[in-house]
Amino acid sequence: MSPLDSLVMRAALAGIGVAVAAAPLGAFVVWRRMAYFGEATAHAAILGVALALAFDLSITAGALAVALAMATTVSALSGRGYGMDTLLGVLAHSALATGLVAVSFLTEVRVDLMAYLFGDILSVGKTDLAVIWIGAAAVLGLVWLRWSALLTATLNPDLAHAAGIDPRREQMVLTIALALVVAVAIKVVGVLLIVALLVIPPAAARPFSATPERMGIVAAAIGMASALGGLGLSLRWDTPAGPSIVLVAAGAFALATLVDLVARAAARR
Amino acid sequence: MNLLTISNLNMRLGGNHVLHDVDFAISRGEIVTIVGPNGSGKTTLLRAILGALRPTGGRVDRAPGLRIGYVPQRLHIDPTLPLTVRRFLSLPVRVGEARAAEALERAGVADLGGRQMTDLSGGQFQRALLARALLAEPDLLILDEATQGLDQPGSAAFYRRIEEVRAELGCAVLMVSHELHVVMAASDRVVCLNGHVCCSGAPEHVASAPEYRALFGTGTGGALALYRHDHAGHSHDHDHAAPAALEETP
Numbered sequence: 001m002s003p004l005d006s007l008v009m010r011a012a013l014a015g016i017g018v019a020v021a022a023a024p025l026g027a028f029v030v031w032r033r034m035a036y037f038g039e040a041t042a043h044a045a046i047l048g049v050a051l052a053l054a055f056d057l058s059i060t061a062g063a064l065a066v067a068l069a070m071a072t073t074v075s076a077l078s079g080r081g082y083g084m085d086t087l088l089g090v091l092a093h094s095a096l097a098t099g100l101v102a103v104s105f106l107t108e109v110r111v112d113l114m115a116y117l118f119g120d121i122l123s124v125g126k127t128d129l130a131v132i133w134i135g136a137a138a139v140l141g142l143v144w145l146r147w148s149a150l151l152t153a154t155l156n157p158d159l160a161h162a163a164g165i166d167p168r169r170e171q172m173v174l175t176i177a178l179a180l181v182v183a184v185a186i187k188v189v190g191v192l193l194i195v196a197l198l199v200i201p202p203a204a205a206r207p208f209s210a211t212p213e214r215m216g217i218v219a220a221a222i223g224m225a226s227a228l229g230g231l232g233l234s235l236r237w238d239t240p241a242g243p244s245i246v247l248v249a250a251g252a253f254a255l256a257t258l259v260d261l262v263a264r265a266a267a268r269r
Numbered sequence: 270m271n272l273l274t275i276s277n278l279n280m281r282l283g284g285n286h287v288l289h290d291v292d293f294a295i296s297r298g299e300i301v302t303i304v305g306p307n308g309s310g311k312t313t314l315l316r317a318i319l320g321a322l323r324p325t326g327g328r329v330d331r332a333p334g335l336r337i338g339y340v341p342q343r344l345h346i347d348p349t350l351p352l353t354v355r356r357f358l359s360l361p362v363r364v365g366e367a368r369a370a371e372a373l374e375r376a377g378v379a380d381l382g383g384r385q386m387t388d389l390s391g392g393q394f395q396r397a398l399l400a401r402a403l404l405a406e407p408d409l410l411i412l413d414e415a416t417q418g419l420d421q422p423g424s425a426a427f428y429r430r431i432e433e434v435r436a437e438l439g440c441a442v443l444m445v446s447h448e449l450h451v452v453m454a455a456s457d458r459v460v461c462l463n464g465h466v467c468c469s470g471a472p473e474h475v476a477s478a479p480e481y482r483a484l485f486g487t488g489t490g491g492a493l494a495l496y497r498h499d500h501a502g503h504s505h506d507h508d509h510a511a512p513a514a515l516e517e518t519p
Contacts, residue, residue: 152361161321162339
């Protein structure tokens, strides 16, 4: 019997794959204050799910396509003098609402909406797992290859220009990576909680990091521990898996903040 | 051979004609300062030179393979981004310990490699930016209001450091500033900008030009003479001289 025949093992591997890919990308989401951008991208994916179901396409492909379209639109609109938080608020929730309404039209397919909103990690099959790991590897590879350029562009666009880096191109790299993470994370945490996996592990890693690289690695470790811890919680207490994973990550953040506060207080004395 | 040639440059931003018909060039090893009042298009010109803005009309020609070191006016680092000075120096190209230490030394902040960028004082921060710009082994070093937030002795010291760097590396320097007297004293050539090039030439020439006086008044002309110091046998050690003390310098 292959280890992949175990439902729990597949769930654990899926969770680890998404968490490890989301964490370093999430660090950029935190540094560039793109959390709302992530929300808009993730919420748009539900519309992709509806379209995929209606036309009998792959859910991942549908979610990826619509998420990418949304992320590109938002990218193009940013830096043109719009009030970005308002605009993103409008887009994120309109996309979600459109998706939910679209799903309600699908009378011929029985849709378990909750599975797409909050994830259904225990139903991950072998094919799903392969898709998740390929997507995760692509995101990690992209962020790894562009790390230095992304960091320079994040610090200051003019600094990037002076070094021969086009910040718009780096923004596009992040946009694509974000859409990929959204597409593969739907199965694991659902569209409503994806941003939590992007933002919470890096935020928890911040107090223990002196360099960007360290923050990315610590965030990946926290993300992985959250995925396994949340899954354990879910199996032990029969709680929904996606929210449980986010809960463990939130606990890690609270703990990290507390440790940081105590350490600072001690240093001041 | 010029490092950079700007010909007939026009820039429109959001309906404003910010720069019109700007011509100038920088050759190897010279220090050129752009002065001009607020809103005169100084930063727009720099951004066009960096390639961050596309010219509406005219051309910006860089010498082939031109390496630019850029020290921005301000660098906001998000508090969520941990960044040591040493790590900052390796952006975007990794540099070895020896080169990093040399650049910090040259910029005048030798022992700060392990500190967080956000913990530095204003002067230390600007020097860390300078150290990073030097690591690009620039042919052209561009500084945008690099001494903003520094007091007068601090910025005088910073500009003296720039002169030393030029002497050591042989790079050209393009600076923007509105601290007229301090900057002009350190320049070979001054370009007075107000949407277009009003006048340009040696600092003494520009300071006495009517176009310049119309923009900045006559008060700075005298101060310029006082700040102009002897390049030959100068010790560069009066970093903390107060302006009052400098009034007495011959």
